[in-house]
Amino acid sequence: MSFSFITATALTIVIFYLIYGGGSVYAQSTTPLQNNQIFFTNVTSGAQQHYYFNTQGSSAAAQNIKRTISYFTANTHPGYDDDNRNRDGSSGNDIDPTFWSTTSGLLTKRAPSLENTIIYLTLTSCSQPIPPPNYNGEIPSIDIYLSTVNTNKLPGPTNHQNNNTVDDTLPGRISWQGGDHLTELWIGVAAPTLTPGWTGEWTYELAVSTTQWMHPFYQQNDTWTLEDTDSNHALFLSADYLSNNNRPNVTALLTQDVPKELKYSYCAAKLHPAPNYSVNVTDTTRGRIDDNHLRQQLMISNLTQGQTYQAYMIKQDNAITGIASPLDIQMKSDPHCRMIYDLDFCDDVAYSVPTDPNQDIWNITRSYDDQVKELFAPFGTALTQFNCNSTQYSLVRNCDDCYRDYKRWLCAVTIPRCTSSTTDTPTSASLSDNQEELLPTVGTRDVTNGSSRNPWIDETYKPSGWTELLPCIDLCYHVVQSCPPFLQFNCPEGDLAAQQYGYWKTQTNQTKGPLLDINHPSCNRLNVNESILVISDANPLLSLSSFLLVSCMGLVLYIFSL
Template sequence: MILLLTSLWQRRGRRKPTLDFAAALLLYTLTIALVPPWVGASELLEGSDETVLYTGGIAGLGLGELDLGNAQGLDGVGIGGAQLDWAGQKRSAFTREEENGVVRAQNINWGDSWIHHLSASQIFGGDTATSAELKKREDDGFAELDDRQVRGNKTVHLTFNTCLQPIWNSSDTSTAPPPLQLFFSNSSSNKSPGPNVQGKVQYVVGVDEGYARFDIVTSGDLWVGVYASAMPSAEKDQWLSNPPWNYELALSTENYYHGYETKQFLYLVDTDDSTALFITGNMTDHSSEFGGVDEDPANLKNQSFTPYTMYAQNRNVPSRFKGLGKSYCAVRQLANITPGSTDVSLTTRGLGNFPKQQFYLKQLNRSSNYHAYLARPRTSIGTTAGILWEPLVANTKTDGNCQIIYNLPFCSEVAYAVPSNPTLFDAKQLMEFYDNGAQQWWANFTYSLQQVQCNTTSSRAYSLARDCDDCAAAYKTWLCAVTIPRCMDYSANFPYLAARSSNLLFWNASANGWQKHPWMPVLDDQEVSQWQQSGGWLGTGNNQSVVPSRNSAIDSTVKPGAYKEIRPCKDLCWTLVQSCPSPMGFGCPGEGSWAKEVAYGERDVEGDVTCSYLGAVYFLSGTTPQMAMSLRWLWGLVLMAGWWAGR
């Protein structure tokens, strides 16, 4: 009977196919009926010349192909892709032809599978010599084995991202659907790799948090199967019908189109109650050594070159990409803070004065915890893929009287939250208030420095190790750090913080009244009087309750009320004393004195910002061993220099 069908097919195949759909179904049914149920498709046709007859499919139907050679059945026939496997069970599978180096997205529903085929011509098509030899051998009728010998082996980079997934129809946000499963085969004996394949060569690719990457060495075609688990019948009403899963797959002999990087390259500068400032590591031609991407130095001369982007997710808000935290396309599509809510620019502020990209995230919620994701889109035309970095945790402030300022004209290295009052100053006015105040003090200093013989012989110079330029640089660094205090919530309890203006209230110009903090009720006259008599937050009898802001104009003009300060680092004062002539009268409070404890803080070698210094970034040193060692060594020198200066 099989020979009869074969002859029929051969006869009809000699002319333009006219086989209608009914005849196709009849042929398919008869063939299924004649195959013993314990024999698989590849076992039936393996080693038989009839395989060629079947793998050609039935053309001219306008409904896809009937491919019995690999048990794919009706493949994408416009009726939902419904198929019957050899056990007679209905399933859904689809096949898609892929292009080398092209990223494409695909939806997939519960219980469905997609087969992605990358042909040898796509893999080896760019090799002119190989293609010419293959064409010659094809013309000469050589076997497939000879073709593979000509081609040799080539590595194909497989990358995968799950972008969307079904949503649990309940307030229980802890439930996530099972992950998509990924299989591949580089053997023509298995053109439908998947979870139900037995006795054939295939490989499982692990999908971790929505991300997979695998290198495949092949000498011929590749088949990649993506499988979505069947929905448990007991959960039928628990999952929303939309969206289904959506994923991106890329097969390329040149590049990895999706990536996930665990080495940190994004750092927190500071937060306030509604914004956060982040910065990348140094962008150089060897950034990859420190977790970034190597840059072309020519691009870094262009201020509009901002190859990185950022996303953030409020951890107090249910995340739609739960279980997809390593997927670039999931974060790109589903994060609740997107690049549209971010100001992006280049800066050379901070470590090494190399170019860095900075991100000013807006529209954040106060007193909230965020995951911040650094990302880098691929720049290829039509490509939506990219690299995602492991998220960084950032907490917004609570009290509402600290605000981030950065990119100041004079104190250009200042970038952190300062004492503020949004009812009196907008961001630009606040920046000008602090920067102009520092400039006025700087002008007075320059008059004094002009009295020093800077350009003179070594025998008449005030120091053989330092000169007037060193003195000016040290003074400016110290001045900006001292006159522009780094602000923290008064409610914060870190041991390195110093309370400021604890007996003062916040002036709400909009409400024309006093408040303990901007988010608290306006006080009446009697409540204000009671507050002043009680000594404020710390109460009477505590000497810290009367410690004002170190810059008196803050209390009298900005009127932020009580806040806490991250004190300037004591080495800023030491460097100033060591760099300037002694007649200028600079001095630092002694170790262990009350004045030192109130005025200056200590550095943390692990990278936490426990004292304020210009260009400070949270945990930059703690994430890179080389930087940590360098800073410990530098700090040791500073301590030694301070000890010698005090002798």
């Protein structure tokens, strides 16, 4: 029997083994997935679709065959030379260390070493069927089923390994991360069976990668926060980034009416864009953690008065698009509330203020800022009378802290934040007396014509009636803590404090009251870190007396008397 016949026979056996035994085998109905690519398709009611992924490549079997043919058709065997010498010139026979060894003259496959490759799998639903007119429930979602063993190449609802931590907690997005030396993954996508009367189908994106999430999701508070809105604008602030690093590529997507079942899907959000809005992204030092960092502010314009939108932060990183949790934003209905930001002196101010809706907004911004600078000047003079360099009045605070905290307090009380009246608090008809007393409240004050606590506002802009979001009482506390005692700065107490200030509160259960968090504040914190704000049980929703801020304004009177 010739050597060529033996070689051909061995080659046939090896190729057969690679394809049907040791290679990548999938049924004709299974679609191979490529690494780092997003696959888009649709699925109808009751249908199942199957996919296969190999960490060594989508055509690993073909690659194995190519290497095998090359092995047998080379002029000389890679392990044995005619002169019985190794490739490095030493005596003996050189064995290919990667795939092959010899035992009793027979070729046997040696398993390659496997790195602990991590597999990142995501599925995002882009659209869903339309229910019949009388349907009031949630629209069912498609499901994903997994198998990591080649004995189950068609996983489905009754045959899967979904105990491998499939995460479907975010509506519209399913994710899974696997490791432990996995090389192959079989995936089943199944659509629920719908009753007659439904129209349409599901569409979705499916992606798998060994290096990254192809549908990244960022935690909301780690990415951006809502500064404020007015009747036509919304202002957002991004997370910090090192100023000497590349500037993050972020923007905003404004949507309306994204189905709640698809809330965390970027491909679904793109199908429901708000009309005609624009986004302007600029750098800012406002709210940064230190001098080495910057933040980005996103000003969204051309929005509609009184409308509600869902805002997504979009971040591009190496051609991969990720999103943060959407924020529901409500545009104000009062045109007298207008957004100002990028002030020179009161650089922490970035919110709506009461003003004339017809004047130029940048002239309004400068006039507010200039008035605070004028009021602050006597305080600066008073502080210079104290020898800050040689006299220690506190173990933890100094004159720099006093300067910062008094400036922040003065900006907050002189530039009031304009807000909408709170209307979503549960009524007493639906709550017991005890429950009503425990409701968290927003520190607001309804301002009638000519009753602004800063008379300059009424004289200059005549804003008519408006609602003020009161300063957080912490701004006053910080001045007392930071400034020298000779300045005699004091904060009000009890009911008077509740009339003059708001209290920082959090509330995520909207069945018990309005949503209160960093994006929906209960008082004006003016960029003070929320972790050091007082969370109080006090109820500041009391009528505001005409002597608002009397005790704190005593400091201003003292300064003017110098």
